[in-house]
Amino acid sequence: MPTPFRVSRFVEFADTDMAGIMHFSAFYRFMEGAxxxxxxxxxxxxxxxxxxxxxxxxxxAASCEFQSPARCEEVLDIxxxxxxxxxxxxxxxxxxxxxxxxxxxxxxxxxxxxxxHGGKPVSIPIPEAMAAKLRALADA
Amino acid sequence: MPTPFRVSRFVEFADTDMAGIMHFSAFYRFMEGAxxxxxxxxxxxxxxxxxxxxxxxxxxAASCEFQSPARCEEVLDIxxxxxxxxxxxxxxxxxxxxxxxxxxxxxxxxxxxxxxHGGKPVSIPIPEAMAAKLRALADA
Amino acid sequence: MPTPFRVSRFVEFADTDMAGIMHFSAFYRFMEGAxxxxxxxxxxxxxxxxxxxxxxxxxxAASCEFQSPARCEEVLDIxxxxxxxxxxxxxxxxxxxxxxxxxxxxxxxxxxxxxxHGGKPVSIPIPEAMAAKLRALADA
Amino acid sequence: MPTPFRVSRFVEFADTDMAGIMHFSAFYRFMEGAxxxxxxxxxxxxxxxxxxxxxxxxxxAASCEFQSPARCEEVLDIxxxxxxxxxxxxxxxxxxxxxxxxxxxxxxxxxxxxxxHGGKPVSIPIPEAMAAKLRALADA
Numbered sequence: 001m002p003t004p005f006r007v008s009r010f011v012e013f014a015d016t017d018m019a020g021i022m023h024f025s026a027f028y029r030f031m032e033g034a035x036x037x038x039x040x041x042x043x044x045x046x047x048x049x050x051x052x053x054x055x056x057x058x059x060x061a062a063s064c065e066f067q068s069p070a071r072c073e074e075v076l077d078i079x080x081x082x083x084x085x086x087x088x089x090x091x092x093x094x095x096x097x098x099x100x101x102x103x104x105x106x107x108x109x110x111x112x113x114x115x116x117h118g119g120k121p122v123s124i125p126i127p128e129a130m131a132a133k134l135r136a137l138a139d140a
Numbered sequence: 141m142p143t144p145f146r147v148s149r150f151v152e153f154a155d156t157d158m159a160g161i162m163h164f165s166a167f168y169r170f171m172e173g174a175x176x177x178x179x180x181x182x183x184x185x186x187x188x189x190x191x192x193x194x195x196x197x198x199x200x201a202a203s204c205e206f207q208s209p210a211r212c213e214e215v216l217d218i219x220x221x222x223x224x225x226x227x228x229x230x231x232x233x234x235x236x237x238x239x240x241x242x243x244x245x246x247x248x249x250x251x252x253x254x255x256x257h258g259g260k261p262v263s264i265p266i267p268e269a270m271a272a273k274l275r276a277l278a279d280a
Numbered sequence: 281m282p283t284p285f286r287v288s289r290f291v292e293f294a295d296t297d298m299a300g301i302m303h304f305s306a307f308y309r310f311m312e313g314a315x316x317x318x319x320x321x322x323x324x325x326x327x328x329x330x331x332x333x334x335x336x337x338x339x340x341a342a343s344c345e346f347q348s349p350a351r352c353e354e355v356l357d358i359x360x361x362x363x364x365x366x367x368x369x370x371x372x373x374x375x376x377x378x379x380x381x382x383x384x385x386x387x388x389x390x391x392x393x394x395x396x397h398g399g400k401p402v403s404i405p406i407p408e409a410m411a412a413k414l415r416a417l418a419d420a
Numbered sequence: 421m422p423t424p425f426r427v428s429r430f431v432e433f434a435d436t437d438m439a440g441i442m443h444f445s446a447f448y449r450f451m452e453g454a455x456x457x458x459x460x461x462x463x464x465x466x467x468x469x470x471x472x473x474x475x476x477x478x479x480x481a482a483s484c485e486f487q488s489p490a491r492c493e494e495v496l497d498i499x500x501x502x503x504x505x506x507x508x509x510x511x512x513x514x515x516x517x518x519x520x521x522x523x524x525x526x527x528x529x530x531x532x533x534x535x536x537h538g539g540k541p542v543s544i545p546i547p548e549a550m551a552a553k554l555r556a557l558a559d560a
Binding site: 016017021 | 293294296297299300
Binding site: 012013014029032033036040045046047072073 | 453
């Protein structure tokens, strides 16, 4: 089992909806924020550059299951695991908890893309320096 | 095959991110908006009342796969299908397209809950009037 | 008095917060959406091109005063007025109402900028074709 | 001059728009987050209770002027000052900066309200314990 990378995230008033709980779409923003924190922790940016090109990671899939509501002013622990590193894509797993209570679990697959100026994303192999570090996390 | 319920949705500047495309979390807001439009079309509100209690539908799961980017000022056609009506939950399917181009497909399961004042959601059977109409859509 | 340009906007569940009303930050998104609708109505896009350069309108100021809450599933009428057209900037006024009830009033000043690839916005004179149409609205 | 209360805030990818900078509506969310952090620092919650009633602070006005763009992965310093404490309302001032560069300045007026179950906000005097602490900040 790989050791998860943990980030903590505060639920703000603006994240809630009229049902009195965090809106479900915020979980996807939080997953992305945790993914980006993991990448920064490896020394990479959300928009990294390799070989003079902009490299970024749009999603091809994201899912989440919700076990219990997250509420305003709660701090969520988000554990990110690198589940699979393919040639061009990375799949992450996410576990949300609050004080040990299960809140949600999710998964997200991001594809390495270069974005030509004004053009559409083109999938490319993950740069080896980044892939090696992600694989190390997946195998940890 | 049930006939889908179609809503059209305009992609706004505020829905985009620095990659120049609609942020993936917006697809979940759009799925919810389409679900609520379908419920209104059946004569029900997002926060309906039955027997003096507030009835609403928090999600237990939502997933989406992304085939091509949605861009600012595009109109997305969102086809909603009622895939399954359980005693307490409804599963919807979503197909996003722009001018016939596949953009994304998603699924979402919402659970019927009553919310006591100040309390946490408690799952309950879907009120029969609503369940009957949802089943009719699923079987259409 | 110039004739306002009117857009209608539906308040969605995702726009609300735990106080049971539309979150105040949504009013700013709605003002931007109305501004962009006005520009499209004049034949211009949010990201228009003139002379081969991308032209867009970041804000330098935005304010809003709130008279009464907007609620889920309400349709807001938003009246946009072009209040002032300067050499490089446009100031818009906004009046939000629901069924004749005052909801909010706002103002927003956007500055015409060209954005060099990868660079920061540089303010420029509004292209004359656009300025002329905006002035016509302001003087209407 | 009162000593400002400072919070730091990370600009996330999801806060950006296709112009490559933080969307202007995010500044209002950030102002609210800073206001709530200040209240928590005084020992109060976003939804505090006094005399068995829910007390919260909807806005009656918010404005912001933007001096320079905020970008993804920047940490913004947000200095909050209590500018005025009225009987029922509080006015805050905000200064956003990044590494000493001016980013934006804002102001926000929030009104103390009790919210009856299912009803609309009713403005009330700020509870004295809270008002005293806010005045102390304003006079500091």
